[in-house]
Amino acid sequence: DQQVKQNSPSLSVQEGRISILNCDYTNSMFDYFLWYKKYPAEGPTFLISISSIKDKNEDGRFTVFLNKSAKHLSLHIVPSQPGDSAVYFCAASDGSSNTGKLIFGQGTTLQVKP
Amino acid sequence: KAGVTQTPRYLIKTRGQQVTLSCSPISGHRSVSWYQQTPGQGLQFLFEYFSETQRNKGNFPGRFSGRQFSNSRSEMNVSTLELGDSALYLCASSFRNTGELFFGEGSRLTVL
Numbered sequence: 001d002q003q004v005k006q007n008s009p010s011l012s013v014q015e016g017r018i019s020i021l022n023c024d025y026t027n028s029m030f031d032y033f034l035w036y037k038k039y040p041a042e043g044p045t046f047l048i049s050i051s052s053i054k055d056k057n058e059d060g061r062f063t064v065f066l067n068k069s070a071k072h073l074s075l076h077i078v079p080s081q082p083g084d085s086a087v088y089f090c091a092a093s094d095g096s097s098n099t100g101k102l103i104f105g106q107g108t109t110l111q112v113k114p
Numbered sequence: 115k116a117g118v119t120q121t122p123r124y125l126i127k128t129r130g131q132q133v134t135l136s137c138s139p140i141s142g143h144r145s146v147s148w149y150q151q152t153p154g155q156g157l158q159f160l161f162e163y164f165s166e167t168q169r170n171k172g173n174f175p176g177r178f179s180g181r182q183f184s185n186s187r188s189e190m191n192v193s194t195l196e197l198g199d200s201a202l203y204l205c206a207s208s209f210r211n212t213g214e215l216f217f218g219e220g221s222r223l224t225v226l
Binding site: 004006032034036043045049100102104106 | 118145146147149154155156157158159162163164169170172204206208213214215216217218219220
């Protein structure tokens with residue numbers, strides 16, 4: 001039972017263009033969503049988050065959008081840079097379980113071509 | 115500030131053996147969580163410890179166990195290893211209840 005799904009295993013974009021990574025969830029109890037980035041041989045690093053009371057959160061080149069009615073969130077990276085090439089995981093928390101427990105998607109490998 | 119430290123980084127075991135993995139969280143972080151990453155499965159939550167108490171557990175068999183010490187360092191143990199236990203085991207610590215976990219580089223376990 002995959003409660004958080006990233007249906008695109010990979011994405012390739014040109015440097016300078018927008019990268020859009022998508023994530024769907026099924027559990028309506030999720031109230032906090034996060035994106036993590038992972039480089040090979042490193043642990044995931046936190047990128048950006050959004051609470052369910054918001055529909056958008058920005059941090060520099062990164063923006064996360066949340067559509068609660070569709071149970072869908074997306075991460076926009078503008079402009080994309082070669083250093084953004086990594087695996088991106090979306091994750092969700094239902095808050096009540098305290099946030100050491102996150103439900104992760106399977107990840108999307110982003111390749112940004114120079 | 116030192117990050118999350120996991121040891122060992124790599125290890126090879128055979129079926130039936132047991133393994134213990136160690137995690138030192140960031141100083142001041144009292145919550146430690148463990149995750150298993152396998153190809154195609156993403157990261158799956160194993161358990162979380164806070165102040166030496168397990169406060170969340172994922173859907174893993176009882177062969178997987180853990181503990182946390184008074185200095186917040188944590189260990190996880192897998193007994194009677196199976197081939198399917200081959201994975202990257204990630205430890206993460208956190209300070210505030212924001213979901214912003216700080217991950218270590220992981221311990222890569224290979225079971226032969």
